[in-house]
Amino acid sequence: MKNDDDNQLRPRSDDADPASSFSERLDTGPQAAGQARSAVRRALAAWGMTDLSADAELLASELVANSSEHAPGSPIGLVLRRHLMAERPDGIVCEVSDSSPVLPQARVASPAEERGRGLAIVAALADDTGVRARPDGKTTWFTLALSERARRLSRGAEPEAGA
Numbered sequence: 591m592k593n594d595d596d597n598q599l600r601p602r603s604d605d606a607d608p609a610s611s612f613s614e615r616l617d618t619g620p621q622a623a624g625q626a627r628s629a630v631r632r633a634l635a636a637w638g639m640t641d642l643s644a645d646a647e648l649l650a651s652e653l654v655a656n657s658s659e660h661a662p663g664s665p666i667g668l669v670l671r672r673h674l675m676a677e678r679p680d681g682i683v684c685e686v687s688d689s690s691p692v693l694p695q696a697r698v699a700s701p702a703e704e705r706g707r708g709l710a711i712v713a714a715l716a717d718d719t720g721v722r723a724r725p726d727g728k729t730t731w732f733t734l735a736l737s738e739r740a741r742r743l744s745r746g747a748e749p750e751a752g753a
Contacts, residue, residue, distance in 0.1 A: 610673075612636075616666040618658040623651035626668055630684070633670045642682060642734050645715050646670075652708040653686040653730050661688035661727065679735035681717070689727040 612633040616622045627647040634643045650668065657666045667687035674680050696709040712719050716732035 611669065611671045613667065613669045616654060616668055618662050618664065618666060622658045622666055623655045626650045626654040626686075629668055630670060634682070637672050639672065639682065639736060641736060646682060646684060646734055649712050649716055649732050649734070650684050650686065652712055653684075653732070656694060656708055656730070657686055657688035657690070660692060660694075661690035664689040681733060681735035683731060683733050685729050685731040687724070687727060687729040691723065691727060693721050693723060693728055694730060
């Protein structure tokens with residue numbers, strides 16, 4: 591996981607179109623991960639990017655569960671941004687913000703441990719991932735890119751079979 595304070599990539603969509611971003615405030619607790627999955631599913635369906643839904647829902651719920659555990663009692667911010675740019679693959683950036691100043695650290699969980707694999711799952715499935723400190727906490731993020739076929743479908747440009 592990248593620490594954005596290391597002057598590395600800070601994924602953000604420069605698209606000012608409100609239809610290209612979605613945000614929701616989540617309460618901490620056991621329901622937060624399910625709320626995140628639902629929000630991600632709705633946003634991706636609205637954008638025609640359902641090919642990303644399964645991975646995006648899983649990764650967002652992992653980050654939200656971490657925030658819920660490590661910043662209890664404070665709201666969790668969930669932001670999804672769609673990017674459709676020529677210089678990089680179409681896809682999404684998902685950001686999860688909380689009030690804890692402690693940056694997450696990936697670790698290797700033993701086979702007997704019930705927890706501790708979330709950041710490894712995010713790193714394995716996401717195209718990129720990282721964290722940036724903020725004055726009021728932190729934001730953990732990941733990116734996912736559409737496959738070439740899914741990109742064409744999301745833009746309405748899939749040719750008919752046999753054409």
